[in-house]
Amino acid sequence: MASxxxxxxxxxxxxxxxxxxLEWIPEDEATGYLNFEAFFAELRPLQAQWQGTxxxxxGIEIGNPHLFPExxxxxxxxxxxxxxxxxxxxxxxxxxWLPVAFEDGIEVxxxxxxxxxxxxARDGEYxxxxxxxxxxxxxxxxxxxxxxxxxxxAAVDVILESVIARGKGLEINTSPWSRGLDxxxxxxxxLRRYRALGGEILxxxxxxxQSRRVGQHFEQARxxxxxxxxxxxxxxxxxxxxxxxxx
Ligand SMILES: [Zn+2]
Numbered sequence: 001m002a003s004x005x006x007x008x009x010x011x012x013x014x015x016x017x018x019x020x021x022l023e024w025i026p027e028d029e030a031t032g033y034l035n036f037e038a039f040f041a042e043l044r045p046l047q048a049q050w051q052g053t054x055x056x057x058x059g060i061e062i063g064n065p066h067l068f069p070e071x072x073x074x075x076x077x078x079x080x081x082x083x084x085x086x087x088x089x090x091x092x093x094x095x096x097w098l099p100v101a102f103e104d105g106i107e108v109x110x111x112x113x114x115x116x117x118x119x120x121a122r123d124g125e126y127x128x129x130x131x132x133x134x135x136x137x138x139x140x141x142x143x144x145x146x147x148x149x150x151x152x153x154a155a156v157d158v159i160l161e162s163v164i165a166r167g168k169g170l171e172i173n174t175s176p177w178s179r180g181l182d183x184x185x186x187x188x189x190x191l192r193r194y195r196a197l198g199g200e201i202l203x204x205x206x207x208x209x210q211s212r213r214v215g216q217h218f219e220q221a222r223x224x225x226x227x228x229x230x231x232x233x234x235x236x237x238x239x240x241x242x243x244x245x246x247x
Contacts, residue, residue, distance in 0.1 A: 001042045003211040005049075005056055011215030014245075015055030015235070017083045018043065019205070023063040024071055025090055030063070036079050057082035057237065063089040064116070066124035076125065076239075083236040085171060085205070086126025088134065091116035096138045110135050110147055114155040121162040127239055128203050129163050131173035132186035140181050149189050160194050169201030169234055170194055172225060174217035175208075184221060191228035201234045201241065222247050 001018065008016040020039060021030040040058065047056045058081050065072045065086050076084065091112040094101050101109050113135035121129055131137065136146045149156065163170060173185040186194075194202075204221045208214045225233075226247055235243035 001046055004208070004214055005046050005054060007208075007211040007214040009050070009054045011218070013054065013215050013218075015057060016214065017057035017059030017236070019059035019061040019083070019085050021061050021063065022075065023089070024068045025064065025093075028063065028090070028095070034060075036075075040079065055237075059083040059085065061085040061087055061130060062124075062126065063087050064120065064124075065126055066120045066122075069123075069125065072125045080238070082238055084125070084127045084239065085130040086120055086124050086128070086168075087130040088113065088117045088120050091135075096135060097141070099142055101138060102142050106139055106143060106145060106147060109139060110152065114152055114159070118155065118159050118162065121159045121166075121168075126168060127236060128169040128171050128201070128234075129159075130171045130205065131175075131207070132159075132170060132190055134173075134185055136183075137176045137179060137181065137185055140176070140179065144180075146181070149187065153193075156190055156193055157197065160190070160197050160199060164194075164197055164199050167201075169203055170199060171203050171205045172221045173205045173207050174221050175206065175213075177217045177220060178213065184217070184224065188224060188228055191225065191230070195229040200230075202230050202232075203234055203236070 020034050022034050023030040043058055050056055060081055089096060133149055140146050176184050202225060204218050206213055206216045232244040232246055234241045235245055
């Protein structure tokens with residue numbers, strides 16, 4: 001965590017959130033990984049050390065929170081989170097990042113993913129919906145193929161409307177740019193629809209996992225967000241938007 005903070009500072013960020021994975025699906029390798037006591041024990045000295053230079057926030061990325069409402073409620077009330085990402089890593093009980101997700105064809109995988117994402121967007125607890133069209137990154141990794149997101153225009157709009165109506169936000173996840181894709185998750189089409197439907201709350205996530213990738217491609221994300229009509233990013237603290245950052 002200390003090297004992540006150094007990397008964030010080096011990348012020119014004024015603040016960032018750790019968003020470790022939290023999963024409950026038994027077959028998920030991340031299930032049981034996050035130790036909350038250890039997380040906060042390591043985070044707090046970092047927050048003190050960097051105070052005034054780099055804001056270090058306590059985030060969390062919850063997988064399929066709509067399936068585990070009791071566990072989510074307990075976790076979110078037990079610890080002082082600044083920021084909660086909601087992610088559809090599994091769709092219809094199938095892990096989206098493994099070959100099994102594409103066994104019945106790419107269209108089936110995309111349909112399944114967007115059905116799950118709608119349930120999450122509508123019923124799950126989160127602040128910001130993570131990597132909106134993660135299925136593109138996964139299908140690229142498995143098949144070196146993606147489908148045009150415009151094919152899912154109706155599903156995209158319904159999901160975005162739910163995010164907006166609930167006062168939640170959207171993440172631009174920049175990791176696809178490091179994995180051979182020409183757009184982040186989501187790309188320009190979804191960002192423009194989000195803006196057109198009245199969406200305002202936007203954040204950047206590098207999905208870094210390693211310190212060398214913290215804040216990667218944020219300049220590209222900034223240009224894309226502006227192209228889609230956004231002029232600011234949301235700054236969360238204590239699960240509230242406390243400020244806006246000009247793009
Ligand atoms: Zn994720």
